[in-house]
Amino acid sequence: MDEKGKKAVSVKQLLALSESERLNARVSGMVYSVRDMKDFAFIILRLSDGVTQCVFDKTSPLPAEESAITVVGEMREDARAANGFEILIKSLTVLSAPSAETPLAVSKRKLNIALENELPLRPVTLRNEERRGVFKLREGIVRGMRRYFEDNDFTEILTPKIVASGAEGGANIFRLDYFGQKAYLAQSPQFYKQTLIPVYSRVFEIAPAFRAEKHNTARHLNEYISVDFEMGFIDSFYDLIDVETEMLRSTFAYVREHYAAYVKPNMTLPEITEIPRMSFSEIKERVAEKYDRKIRDPYDLEPEEERLIGRYALEELGCDFIFVTHYPAKKRPFYAKDDPENPKFTLSFDLLFKGLEITTGGQRIHDYDEQIAKMRLKGLNPDDFESYLMLHKYGCPPHGGLGIGLERLMLQITGEQNVRAVSMFPRDTTRITP
Amino acid sequence: MDEKGKKAVSVKQLLALSESERLNARVSGMVYSVRDMKDFAFIILRLSDGVTQCVFDKTSPLPAEESAITVVGEMREDARAANGFEILIKSLTVLSAPSAETPLAVSKRKLNIALENELPLRPVTLRNEERRGVFKLREGIVRGMRRYFEDNDFTEILTPKIVASGAEGGANIFRLDYFGQKAYLAQSPQFYKQTLIPVYSRVFEIAPAFRAEKHNTARHLNEYISVDFEMGFIDSFYDLIDVETEMLRSTFAYVREHYAAYVKPNMTLPEITEIPRMSFSEIKERVAEKYDRKIRDPYDLEPEEERLIGRYALEELGCDFIFVTHYPAKKRPFYAKDDPENPKFTLSFDLLFKGLEITTGGQRIHDYDEQIAKMRLKGLNPDDFESYLMLHKYGCPPHGGLGIGLERLMLQITGEQNVRAVSMFPRDTTRITP
Numbered sequence: 125m126d127e128k129g130k131k132a133v134s135v136k137q138l139l140a141l142s143e144s145e146r147l148n149a150r151v152s153g154m155v156y157s158v159r160d161m162k163d164f165a166f167i168i169l170r171l172s173d174g175v176t177q178c179v180f181d182k183t184s185p186l187p188a189e190e191s192a193i194t195v196v197g198e199m200r201e202d203a204r205a206a207n208g209f210e211i212l213i214k215s216l217t218v219l220s221a222p223s224a225e226t227p228l229a230v231s232k233r234k235l236n237i238a239l240e241n242e243l244p245l246r247p248v249t250l251r252n253e254e255r256r257g258v259f260k261l262r263e264g265i266v267r268g269m270r271r272y273f274e275d276n277d278f279t280e281i282l283t284p285k286i287v288a289s290g291a292e293g294g295a296n297i298f299r300l301d302y303f304g305q306k307a308y309l310a311q312s313p314q315f316y317k318q319t320l321i322p323v324y325s326r327v328f329e330i331a332p333a334f335r336a337e338k339h340n341t342a343r344h345l346n347e348y349i350s351v352d353f354e355m356g357f358i359d360s361f362y363d364l365i366d367v368e369t370e371m372l373r374s375t376f377a378y379v380r381e382h383y384a385a386y387v388k389p390n391m392t393l394p395e396i397t398e399i400p401r402m403s404f405s406e407i408k409e410r411v412a413e414k415y416d417r418k419i420r421d422p423y424d425l426e427p428e429e430e431r432l433i434g435r436y437a438l439e440e441l442g443c444d445f446i447f448v449t450h451y452p453a454k455k456r457p458f459y460a461k462d463d464p465e466n467p468k469f470t471l472s473f474d475l476l477f478k479g480l481e482i483t484t485g486g487q488r489i490h491d492y493d494e495q496i497a498k499m500r501l502k503g504l505n506p507d508d509f510e511s512y513l514m515l516h517k518y519g520c521p522p523h524g525g526l527g528i529g530l531e532r533l534m535l536q537i538t539g540e541q542n543v544r545a546v547s548m549f550p551r552d553t554t555r556i557t558p
Numbered sequence: 559m560d561e562k563g564k565k566a567v568s569v570k571q572l573l574a575l576s577e578s579e580r581l582n583a584r585v586s587g588m589v590y591s592v593r594d595m596k597d598f599a600f601i602i603l604r605l606s607d608g609v610t611q612c613v614f615d616k617t618s619p620l621p622a623e624e625s626a627i628t629v630v631g632e633m634r635e636d637a638r639a640a641n642g643f644e645i646l647i648k649s650l651t652v653l654s655a656p657s658a659e660t661p662l663a664v665s666k667r668k669l670n671i672a673l674e675n676e677l678p679l680r681p682v683t684l685r686n687e688e689r690r691g692v693f694k695l696r697e698g699i700v701r702g703m704r705r706y707f708e709d710n711d712f713t714e715i716l717t718p719k720i721v722a723s724g725a726e727g728g729a730n731i732f733r734l735d736y737f738g739q740k741a742y743l744a745q746s747p748q749f750y751k752q753t754l755i756p757v758y759s760r761v762f763e764i765a766p767a768f769r770a771e772k773h774n775t776a777r778h779l780n781e782y783i784s785v786d787f788e789m790g791f792i793d794s795f796y797d798l799i800d801v802e803t804e805m806l807r808s809t810f811a812y813v814r815e816h817y818a819a820y821v822k823p824n825m826t827l828p829e830i831t832e833i834p835r836m837s838f839s840e841i842k843e844r845v846a847e848k849y850d851r852k853i854r855d856p857y858d859l860e861p862e863e864e865r866l867i868g869r870y871a872l873e874e875l876g877c878d879f880i881f882v883t884h885y886p887a888k889k890r891p892f893y894a895k896d897d898p899e900n901p902k903f904t905l906s907f908d909l910l911f912k913g914l915e916i917t918t919g920g921q922r923i924h925d926y927d928e929q930i931a932k933m934r935l936k937g938l939n940p941d942d943f944e945s946y947l948m949l950h951k952y953g954c955p956p957h958g959g960l961g962i963g964l965e966r967l968m969l970q971i972t973g974e975q976n977v978r979a980v981s982m983f984p985r986d987t988t989r990i991t992p
Contacts, residue, residue, distance in 0.1 A: 133759045133791055134711045152791035154756050154953065172711050172759035190756065192791065192924075192955030219791065222953030223926040247753045247948040256757050263714045270704075277568045277606050280697045284983050285719070285766050286732075286743075286781050288991040298720075300734040300743070302780075303772070303987045309720075309734070309743075316983065319681045319992070322588050322624070323690050325567045325606035331765065332719050338737070346736075347720050357567055357586035357626065357653065490626075492657040511992030514681040519588065519656030521626030549718050549750065553737045557722040558753070558945030 131194065135174040135207050138199060146199040149211060151176070152219070154251070155191045157231040167213070168231065169195070173260075174385070175253060177202075178211040190226060190251070192219040226251075239542055246549060246558055254388075259548055261379070261386040262534055266330060268378030269351060272371045278353060279324035283316035285332065289508060291315050292457055298336045298346075309334035312527055314459070315512045317354040318488060322520045328353040330530070340553050342542040343427075343480060345531055347551040354525030361471045361487040362401075364524050365447050368475060368483065369399050372445075391537055392478065394444045400437060401447040404469070411436050423452045425474075425481075434479020444536075449473040451486075458502040459495070461487040461524075471524075477536045485526020492516035565628065569608040569641050572633060580633040583645060585610070586653070588685070589625045591665040601647070602665065603629070607694075608819070609687060611636075612645040624660060624685070626653040660685075673976055680983060680992055691820045693982055696968055698817030700764060702809035703785060710801075712787060713758035717750035719766065723942060725749050726891055732770045743768035746961055748893070749946045751788040752922060756954045762787040764964070774987050776976040777861075777914060779965055781985040788959030795905045795921040796835075798958050799881050802909065802917065803833050806879075825971055826912065828878045834871060835881040838903070845870050857886045859908075859915075868913020878970075883907040885920075892936040893929070895921040895958075905958075911970040919960025926950035 132138045132151040141149055156170040165186055167178040178195055180186070187193050197211040228237060230251040235242065242249050250256050273280070286307050290297040291314035298309040313329050320327045333350035353371075355364060373396040379387065387393055402410075404425075411432045412419050420426070425433070425448070437446035450469040453462055460470040472486025489495045495516045499506050506513060534546035544550040549558055566572045566585040575583055590604040599620055601612040612629060614620070621627050631645040662671060664685045669676065676683050684690050707714070720741050724731040725748035732743040747763050754761045767784035787805075789798060807830040813821065821827055836844075838859075845866045846853050854860070859867070859882070871880035884903040887896055894904040906920025923929045929950045933940050940947060968980035978984040983992055 131791065136711065152955065153759070154955070172713065188953075190953030192756075192953065194791070219955050220924050220953065222951065224951050226952045244945070245948075247945060248952055250754070250757045251952075259715075260713065262716075266714065266716075267708070274701070277570065279606065279694065280700065281693075281982070282696075282700075282766075282783050284781055284985055284990075286768070286985050286990055298734055298736070300732055302732070302990060303770075305990065307990050315992075320684070322626075323684045325587070332716070334720070336737075347718055349716050357565065357628070490654050511678070511681060514679075514992075517656065517658050518660045518682055518685075519622075519624030519626065519654065521586065521588070521653050548715070551718055551720050556718075556720055556736060556739065556741050558749075558948075 132171075134172040135176060138171075138176070138209075139207070141199070148196055148214070149199045150194065150196050151211065152192070152194040155187050155189050155193055156251075156253075157189055157229075158186055160186060167193075167195075167216075169193070169211075170251070170253070175206060176209070176211060177205045178213050180213045180216060184216055187216070187218050188221050188225075189231070190222045193217060194219060239545055243544060243550065243555065244558065250548065257386045257388075258534070258538060258546060261383055261391075261537070262530070262546070264379040264383030264386065265375055265533070265537075266351075266530070267382075268375035269328075269330065269371060271378055272374045273328045273353065276326070276367075278326040278328045279320070281313070281317065281320055281324075281327045281329050282331065283310070283313040283329060285310045285334070287315075291459075292335075296336045298334050311335055312350060313352050314457075317352055317525060318459070318520075318523065319512065319515050321354055321356040321523045322515065322518075325356045325521075326354070333527075338553060342544075343532065343535070345543055345547055345550055345552060348532075348547070349530035351528040351530055352525065354523060356521040356523040358487065358522055358524055361449075361473060361485070361524050364485050364487070364526055365399075365401060365449075365473060368485070368526060368528075369396060372396055390539055392444060392539060393537055396445070398443075399445040399447055399475070400441040400443055401449055401473070403450040404448050404452065405450070407433055407436070407446070407448055410440075414440075423454050430476055430481060431479035434476055437476070438478075444478050446476050447473050448476060456486070458499050458504055459488045461489045462498075475526075475528075477533065480532055480536055482532045482536065483526050483528045485524065487522070487524035490516060490520050490522050566605075568606040569610060572605075572610070572643075573641065575633065582630055582648070583633045584628065584630050585645065586626070586628040589621050589623050589627055590685075590687075591623055591663075592620055594620060601627075601629075601650075603627070603645075604685070604687070609640060610643070610645060611639045612647050614647040614650060618650055621650070621652050622655050622659075623665070624656045626655075627651060628653060673979055677978060677984065677989065678992065684982065688822075691822075692968070692972060692980060695813070695817055695820040695825075695971070696964070696980070698813040698820065699809055699967070699971075700785075700964070701816075702812030703762075703764065703805060705812055706805045706808045707762045707787065710760070712760040712762045713754070715747070715751065715754055715758075715761045715763045716765065717744070717747040717763060719744045719768070721749075725893075726769075730770045730772075732768050745769055746784060747786050748891075751786055751959060752893070752954070752957065753946065753949050755788055755790040755957045756949065756952075759790045759955075760788070767961075772987060776978075777966065777969070779977055779981055779984055779986060782966075782981070783964035785962040785964055786959065788957060790955040790957040792921065792956055792958055795883075795907060795919070795958050798919050798921070798960055799833070799835060799883075799907060802919070802960060802962075803830060806830055824973055826878060826973060827971055830879070832877075833879040833881055833909070834875040834877055835883055835907070837884040838882050838886065839884070841867055841870070841880070841882055844874075848874075857888050864910055864915060865913035868910055871910070872912075878912050880910050881907050882910060890920070892933050892938055893922045895923045896932075909960075909962075911967065914966060914970055916966045916970065917960050917962045919958065921956070921958035924950060924954050924956050
């Protein structure tokens, strides 16, 4: 508090003012829109967490939209106004004015612009209430997840993104020149989170991951936020399924409690109780039968098949989510633990949300000899994984984990059609700006 | 809770058990060390947040160190034991055993190994209590910072790390091949955090940053964790200094409250009240005078000079920290706002902690024409910054921000001599593994 009184930048701060402070509230924000009513004007001020209506008697010139202003005024209760009050402006100071009009009106309730045209203009369109709200919701989801991990003995780790080898194999990896050495961008924190299991028993990380996938689809990004956790001392991979279920339930509850303003009626934030689980082979057959569809690839799920599994889960099992378990070993990485009852399959799973894979996880191999053998079987040279294999060599508990694609989760919650819509500044094969 | 009872993986969970549950506590961890006393043995179990002593009557073979085990036993109060209890083992199950002995004993109080030899062995040495404690402390600092930002209306952002141009200029930038396009790894979230100021007023991000600096010193990493914030509607850059001071004070208090076990007697976690501030020119002269040192570079601080400023701050001003303000424009990036009273200098600052720069920050240019002019003066082409300049063109408030190098902060807190010691898996010019 200085001699001029507190300067609020949020609705939250304004609502926390005392009765007497409300007589001369001081607030700074961006001019979202101006409605000139001749003798006075309405100025809608965009604050950090919402908008507020101000009434201005035009004792000084009207500020342009997207000007930064500070006003001093009286907060008056008004049930019709957003947040239950409006501000009668006593003085208005323009801190800065734009040098050009925005290429589209940002204060519309719905921005009517195609995604392809919007993305280059994101520095402007994110000023729109609905748009920025999507990323407040993302913040809420991330906070809710962290709260869950904190409360359940997971240690937060921050692992390197420049790495010497890829965890997921394949060609989908970005190469970079690292002082003359070959280096890569991490596809996932896989090796590190496993390495830290004997250290902390349970770890998590929420950080960028990079995949050089060449296909430009509505569900792929080349850089995304990966929510990873890894747990030691599991009895089976069903422990991971239980933890993910509980984590999502707790996260959605956190969001409903603290971010309700950003959960719009058209969004899906399910009340999770139980999530059904079914094996890869069984759900594949059931879907083929129910929707009269031929099985073309017995080892993988096609996107269309994933959508049908989502439909099946909703129609037959009454749930937006379904765990598909026991994926074929052929399609899982070298660290996936085979099912001892049928080594053609692995103790692994995907989580589908409304027909889209948002999680891949499973139990990992913890025995040294077993891991060496599986590497050889997959055509890999164990010598290339010396650091990683210290985990198995020097002892580690049975463990497993999973990764959640944050943008994919957001995509299904918001009901958007393209994952780019829920990434602030998406990266795809042709886009590295803004 | 299953039929076998809760399985604890942390001291915290054990301490939360009821009196009756303590009679048959079930706990899983790694065998940290074994002391065979002939008729019985002490097994020190490493849990996720500490170690606990178990007494084992040797009814089954002793497990090897670094085995993963589950024990069921009675928790008995014992004032001499760590955490105030020990466990009398009734049954012991080995979940997995290592296939080789660790190359050094991990359970020593102090690992007696040179950093250069330790780093390749980090997957093993992090199992040491003292080592892993350093990164629990880091977790505490990150959590404390986030708590502060959350409580003070900062929105958390997650910005892309693959970018089209560097924010800091210069050659210290990693290039990568991005589907045939040139792309870079972000040196900082600078452009994005500024872009989001008219959107959210205040933002922060804690994420990796990449610098291709060729010098291999004890204070440089090529990948580090950058704690960034940016604030709109500031009156001057002193607002930023006030927020950073308050943020550090509140973070250290949080750590003292919640992470006390990891704050060792040899560490420095100062009680911050005020942090002194002095201009670049003045402190340079004072240090030259007091320590009889010639000023060689009037535009920058040499590492030796930073150390002397730290000494001066402690000796003359009684503080481990000092803000050095008004850096020469020559050495600051194109977005730094010049001091209107003397445009050779900028409205910027560094924060030094025990003689090491841990923060660079300052007020940014918010006016479009001013930014264009400064870019031209610095030899840059404004056309290359079209997305970034939307910020200035379409309106933004006076604003500024700063970045904190998390590992440097940790370096000064822990009193380590090399920043690699406080990065789990450090990246330097020759090191990309483990």
